[in-house]
Amino acid sequence: MGKIHVIAHRGASADAPENTLPAIDLAVDHGADFVEIDVRRTLDGELVVIHDSTLQRTTDVLRLYPGRARYDVAGFTLAEIRSLDAGSWFGPAFAGERVPTLREVLAALAGRAGLLLEVKDPGSAPGIAADLRSVLDAADWLEDAPAGRLVVQSADWTFVKEFHFLLPEVPVGLLGGPPPPQEIDGAAGWAYCINPKNTKVTAGLVRRVHGGGMVLWPYTVDNPRRMRELIAMGVDGVITNRPALLAEVLAGSARRRFTWLGRLWQISKASR
Numbered sequence: 134m135g136k137i138h139v140i141a142h143r144g145a146s147a148d149a150p151e152n153t154l155p156a157i158d159l160a161v162d163h164g165a166d167f168v169e170i171d172v173r174r175t176l177d178g179e180l181v182v183i184h185d186s187t188l189q190r191t192t193d194v195l196r197l198y199p200g201r202a203r204y205d206v207a208g209f210t211l212a213e214i215r216s217l218d219a220g221s222w223f224g225p226a227f228a229g230e231r232v233p234t235l236r237e238v239l240a241a242l243a244g245r246a247g248l249l250l251e252v253k254d255p256g257s258a259p260g261i262a263a264d265l266r267s268v269l270d271a272a273d274w275l276e277d278a279p280a281g282r283l284v285v286q287s288a289d290w291t292f293v294k295e296f297h298f299l300l301p302e303v304p305v306g307l308l309g310g311p312p313p314p315q316e317i318d319g320a321a322g323w324a325y326c327i328n329p330k331n332t333k334v335t336a337g338l339v340r341r342v343h344g345g346g347m348v349l350w351p352y353t354v355d356n357p358r359r360m361r362e363l364i365a366m367g368v369d370g371v372i373t374n375r376p377a378l379l380a381e382v383l384a385g386s387a388r389r390r391f392t393w394l395g396r397l398w399q400i401s402k403a404s405r
């Protein structure tokens with residue numbers, strides 16, 4: 134069994150506003166091997182890190198820009214989006230936090246943890262794969278792109294395949310589903326990981342994914358009992374809002390394994 138990765142969903146998003154720099158820093162402090170973020174494109178073509186297609190839930194856009202017909206990320210410029218407060222909705226301690234650009238996140242994470250980068254709704258942002266390539270390249274994230282540093286995923290599997298053909302050196306993941314068995318087998322030659330909702334995971338699915346030489350990272354699990362069940366099924370990582378909790382669960386499993394192996398060794402020694 135390889136190392137089971139701690140993957141912080143939107144950063145340490147149980148303890149800091151999702152997809153912000155404090156959530157990302159905290160995720161690293163809490164032992165994340167990877168930080169998962171969501172990427173969208175602004176009206177003027179900049180890549181920003183935000184989950185929803187619209188700005189209302191996680192910013193004060195309604196206060197700053199009342200009366201707009203729509204509040205889509207894709208309908209606002211970077212300057213407008215940067216003027217928003219993306220922290221107060223979560224708590225006063227985070228007042229004034231900004232929606233980060235992808236560039237900022239790459240700089241904040243470099244050399245500290247891997248990045249699981251989800252491209253949201255790529256179908257509504259034609260050319261976003263090439264934009265992504267430019268930003269990753271300018272930030273030196275494409276050099277020796279090993280699987281431990283960067284994985285690009287999307288629920289749009291056609292996009293994932295296109296992205297793979299554009300940048301075959303970057304590991305890619307199929308998010309959601311899971312794909313039917315034949316599609317999993319077909320992805321074996323080009324995908325790095327299959328990332329389904331945790332309730333869809335079975336030991337059989339894990340075996341099938343492993344049979345294709347891929348890894349399986351289920352989302353989003355904050356319950357320690359479910360974390361343990363998934364670990365027992367053989368998953369390779371867990372996507373969680375609580376990376377510190379998952380790190381604790383993994384340390385507990387490792388301790389139990391060690392004690393159990395120690396006992397076995399003592400029994401075999403006594404019977405010699």
Ligand code: G3P
Pocket residue numbers: 142169171184251308328352353372
């Ligand atoms: O990485 C898995 C997860 O992020 C998918 O769901 O909606 O949180 O982006 P969502």
Ligand code: CA
Pocket residue numbers: 169170171251
């Ligand atoms: Ca996501």
